[in-house]
Amino acid sequence: MAEGIRDKVVILGMGCSKFGERWNDSSEDLVIEALLECLADAGIEIRDIEAAWLSHHMDEVNIGKGGLFLGRALHLPRIPITRTENLCASGTEAFRGACYAVASGAYDTALAIGVEKLKDTGYGGLPDSPIFGQMSRMTGPNATPPGMFAQLATAYSARYGVTMEKIKESMTHISWKSHQNGARNPRAHMRRPVTKEQIADSPIIAYPLGLFDCCGVSDGSACAIVTTPENAARIKPGIDPVKVKALQIAVSSGEEMQYTAWDGAGMLTTRRAAEKAYAEAGISDPRTELSLMEVHDCFSITEFATMEDLGISEPGHAAEDVLGGFFDIDGGVPCQTDGGLKCFGHPIGASGLRMLYEIYNQLLGRWPEDRAIKDAGLGLAHNLGGVPNQNVCSVAIIGK
Amino acid sequence: MAGIVAYGGYVPIYRLNRMAVYSSMGWLNPANIMNAAGEKAVANFDEDPVTMAVAAARDAIVDSGGDDLGALYFASTTSPYRERLCANIVASALGIEKIRTSDFAGGLKAGTSALLAALDIASSGDGGKTMVTASDMRLGLAGSPQELIFGDGAGALIVGNDNVIAEFKGSYSSGHDFGDHVRGSESRFDRQWEERWIREEGFETFILEALSGICDRCGVKTAALSKVIFPGYFGGGRKKIMKKAGILPEQVVDNLQERVGDTGTAHPLLMLGLALEDVSPGDLILLVGYGSGCDALLFEATGEIENYSPRKGVSGYIGRKRELDNYMKYLVWRRIVPADEGLRAETDKETRFSLIWRSHEMIYGLRGSVCRRCGTQQYPEQRICVNPSCGAIDEMEPVYLSEKGGTIFSFTADMLTATINPPAMYGGVDIGGGGRLPIEFTDCTMEDLAVGKAVDFTFRIKFYDKVRDVTNYFWKAVPVAGEVN
Numbered sequence: 069m070a071e072g073i074r075d076k077v078v079i080l081g082m083g084c085s086k087f088g089e090r091w092n093d094s095s096e097d098l099v100i101e102a103l104l105e106c107l108a109d110a111g112i113e114i115r116d117i118e119a120a121w122l123s124h125h126m127d128e129v130n131i132g133k134g135g136l137f138l139g140r141a142l143h144l145p146r147i148p149i150t151r152t153e154n155l156c157a158s159g160t161e162a163f164r165g166a167c168y169a170v171a172s173g174a175y176d177t178a179l180a181i182g183v184e185k186l187k188d189t190g191y192g193g194l195p196d197s198p199i200f201g202q203m204s205r206m207t208g209p210n211a212t213p214p215g216m217f218a219q220l221a222t223a224y225s226a227r228y229g230v231t232m233e234k235i236k237e238s239m240t241h242i243s244w245k246s247h248q249n250g251a252r253n254p255r256a257h258m259r260r261p262v263t264k265e266q267i268a269d270s271p272i273i274a275y276p277l278g279l280f281d282c283c284g285v286s287d288g289s290a291c292a293i294v295t296t297p298e299n300a301a302r303i304k305p306g307i308d309p310v311k312v313k314a315l316q317i318a319v320s321s322g323e324e325m326q327y328t329a330w331d332g333a334g335m336l337t338t339r340r341a342a343e344k345a346y347a348e349a350g351i352s353d354p355r356t357e358l359s360l361m362e363v364h365d366c367f368s369i370t371e372f373a374t375m376e377d378l379g380i381s382e383p384g385h386a387a388e389d390v391l392g393g394f395f396d397i398d399g400g401v402p403c404q405t406d407g408g409l410k411c412f413g414h415p416i417g418a419s420g421l422r423m424l425y426e427i428y429n430q431l432l433g434r435w436p437e438d439r440a441i442k443d444a445g446l447g448l449a450h451n452l453g454g455v456p457n458q459n460v461c462s463v464a465i466i467g468k
Numbered sequence: 469m470a471g472i473v474a475y476g477g478y479v480p481i482y483r484l485n486r487m488a489v490y491s492s493m494g495w496l497n498p499a500n501i502m503n504a505a506g507e508k509a510v511a512n513f514d515e516d517p518v519t520m521a522v523a524a525a526r527d528a529i530v531d532s533g534g535d536d537l538g539a540l541y542f543a544s545t546t547s548p549y550r551e552r553l554c555a556n557i558v559a560s561a562l563g564i565e566k567i568r569t570s571d572f573a574g575g576l577k578a579g580t581s582a583l584l585a586a587l588d589i590a591s592s593g594d595g596g597k598t599m600v601t602a603s604d605m606r607l608g609l610a611g612s613p614q615e616l617i618f619g620d621g622a623g624a625l626i627v628g629n630d631n632v633i634a635e636f637k638g639s640y641s642s643g644h645d646f647g648d649h650v651r652g653s654e655s656r657f658d659r660q661w662e663e664r665w666i667r668e669e670g671f672e673t674f675i676l677e678a679l680s681g682i683c684d685r686c687g688v689k690t691a692a693l694s695k696v697i698f699p700g701y702f703g704g705g706r707k708k709i710m711k712k713a714g715i716l717p718e719q720v721v722d723n724l725q726e727r728v729g730d731t732g733t734a735h736p737l738l739m740l741g742l743a744l745e746d747v748s749p750g751d752l753i754l755l756v757g758y759g760s761g762c763d764a765l766l767f768e769a770t771g772e773i774e775n776y777s778p779r780k781g782v783s784g785y786i787g788r789k790r791e792l793d794n795y796m797k798y799l800v801w802r803r804i805v806p807a808d809e810g811l812r813a814e815t816d817k818e819t820r821f822s823l824i825w826r827s828h829e830m831i832y833g834l835r836g837s838v839c840r841r842c843g844t845q846q847y848p849e850q851r852i853c854v855n856p857s858c859g860a861i862d863e864m865e866p867v868y869l870s871e872k873g874g875t876i877f878s879f880t881a882d883m884l885t886a887t888i889n890p891p892a893m894y895g896g897v898d899i900g901g902g903g904r905l906p907i908e909f910t911d912c913t914m915e916d917l918a919v920g921k922a923v924d925f926t927f928r929i930k931f932y933d934k935v936r937d938v939t940n941y942f943w944k945a946v947p948v949a950g951e952v953n
Contacts, residue, residue: 209892
């Protein structure tokens with residue numbers, strides 16, 4: 069029986085660029101911005117990086133395929149660089165690669181870095197790319213991510229008998245909360261607090277999702293340097309490091325889309341990845357044991373459904389927790405303390421690492437009072453790539 | 469006995485009030501007020517002659533499933549392809565292959581010419597049935613008479629030897645290079661010669677010639693005819709023909725000008741479809757196709773006619789309608805007026821024919837599979853059973869799903885995606901008998917969508933590959949209760 073990744077790898081340093089519409093900064097600029105912060109935090113230099121995992125999703129509008137971009141941008145001395153692409157879980161996937169490399173004993177120090185430059189398309193929303201292959205062009209709906217995720221709401225309403233009004237009210241609270249948090253975060257893309265009325269009355273993008281139910285499409289980069297506990301103790305003596313507790317990925321089997329057992333009200337992958345991650349991390353009651361979460365709030369409805377999928381809220385009862393403020397910054401399990409995808413932004417390949425960056429800094433008590441989570445011990449980062457009926461889910465748990 | 473064994477038709481759901489067109493374009497050509505009465509049927513943004521032919525053919529296939537067809541013909545003057553046989557696309561959508569296929573084109577009588585070719589097969593005693601489809605959506609320039617006169621629609625007939633409902637008694641044909649309506653190979657829009665010349669030298673002359681020709685050949689008098697079917701919107705011309713041929717108004721079948729418009733090659737078949745809904749055994753039916761000459765065909769209804777009815781029928785489709793209350797929308801749908809679809813629409817969606825060919829049963833035929841071990845129906849076709857408690861490998865039987873309908877599992881209406889008909893409505897549909905697929909909804913508004921609502925499948929344009937001028941097709945779902953019956 070495999071024993072998992074728990075406590076085998078520690079985070080030596082992390083960095084994150086400012087997210088946003090970085091019109092005049094290239095992907096190179098973004099990775100260097102994130103990496104410089106990360107190296108300073110880790111207390112090492114570029115030449116100390118032994119291997120790297122580079123995550124980016126939209127190679128069509130970004131930096132091309134493979135790992136070459138990173139070697140050229142940082143002039144890394146011909147080290148192994150692996151490009152990871154696993155939809156919106158790409159960043160966590162890069163982190164997983166780096167952690168597994170260190171845990172295996174192959175390397176002492178590895179870099180996971182994600183970058184995405186999405187704002188060179190000339191239009192809002194994600195670029196139209198055949199992410200599910202050419203056959204999806206031939207038979208799949210003329211769909212966008214908001215339209216695919218919006219269906220969670222209609223299916224959820226039918227499944228649990230929760231009214232669309234109640235769901236919309238919950239979605240509005242979710243976005244409102246993220247704007248509250250994002251406004252306090254200087255790195256975030258969207259820093260304007262908005263009222264619930266503004267959110268609820270925003271133009272419909274895909275029923276029932278309005279503009280403010282959709283996350284930002286941003287440029288940005290985030291990274292982590294991971295190492296062994298022994299190496300960390302040597303480089304940063306006397307510091308209690310942030311350890312990797314669990315890294316899980318779950319990928320759709322096709323059952324959701326082709327078989328009729330799935331209820332459409334949540335993600336089967338998230339349920340599976342969470343279950344395995346809790347076991348790996350030794351968590352028996354996530355609702356009381358987790359200090360904070362960063363979940364994949366590409367759309368407010370995704371965050372809503374994810375609260376049940378992660379086992380925090382009871383099935384059919386996410387609305388009570390959401391509207392009761394359980395996920396607000398002063399709630400039971402604060403969620404999106406940095407503003408989330410909604411406001412921090414969503415440069416796809418960087419997002420998983422951005423979430424870990426927020427949790428890592430919260431665990432180390434580095435944030436100012438107005439958005440600090442006191443005595444944080446365990447944090448969960450969740451990504452969902454693809455769409456509800458076919459997706460890749462990652463759940464990463466880190467802690468002291 | 470050779471003759472018609474089944475009939476159906478199709479009229480798209482949208483109607484454009486001709487006065488709405490005239491109120492926008494009458495300033496250019498005030499005399500068009502003469503043509504501005506009633507409404508014309510307009511294909512939805514995702515329909516073309518191929519999809520309408522499929523709909524008409526399915527209307528005619530009542531219980532056979534089409535398995536006994538030996539040939540399929542497609543007639544149109546508005547085929548989306550110069551080279552690519554549309555009859556094959558129609559056949560694929562019906563889940564039929566390895567049969568005789570042919571496209572008939574050129575003149576408006578191509579619909580009746582295809583019917584004659586099918587009757588030749590039946591008369592030869594070949595034994596197989598032939599599906600004849602005719603479908604058109606001709607374009608007139610904005611402000612032209614043709615824009616008002618033409619309508620979109622399709623007809624379908626199955627011709628064979630067994631269970632004949634209308635026996636073929638004989639025909640008379642003429643071919644004339646009469647340039648009343650001409651479109652060159654580079655032209656999208658109809659161009660017509662002076663109307664009085666068309667009416668007097670062509671319409672009246674050729675139809676009268678065909679009427680007398682067939683009556684002489686078959687030894688019947690016009691007075692003996694129960695139904696006389698000839699297309700054409702010239703009110704005066706029609707009366708003149710009737711008077712000269714001794715045909716009374718009650719013998720003549722409605723030309724559908726007020727309700728549908730002139731559907732070109734489809735029109736004689738569409739009118740015949742309407743007429744056959746109301747005939748008795750022994751009735752004599754005379755059908756004339758006009759355009760580049762004439763085809764006249766005589767049929768006699770048999771006792772079998774009382775046992776047959778199409779699924780929805782021409783009258784059913786005429787009754788199922790929604791007003792297209794926006795003339796500009798029509799112009800954009802037909803790509804007459806360039807509209808701003810946004811930069812997102814510039815994405816090149818490349819057509820890959822080798823992919824289509826190896827999966828054409830799955831794409832065009834909506835073919836899935838049923839697991840022999842656990843009975844689970846699934847789409848698309850799988851080699852490994854999707855049922856998580858089965859997982860049988862290579863134990864699948866193919867199954868065509870287009871007639872199985874389904875129920876809405878989830879839905880949305882998307883304002884972000886690039887489309888000339890926003891919002892794009894789509895969702896998940898649970899297929900009748902098992903399986904699920906993500907699919908677009910059409911011929912509806914968001915108010916028609918609800919989880920659990922029944923849908924039928926309809927063959928539609930999936931996307932138009934404008935770089936390569938290729939129309940790609942797939943199936944969409946139409947909410948059943950959303951139809952206005």
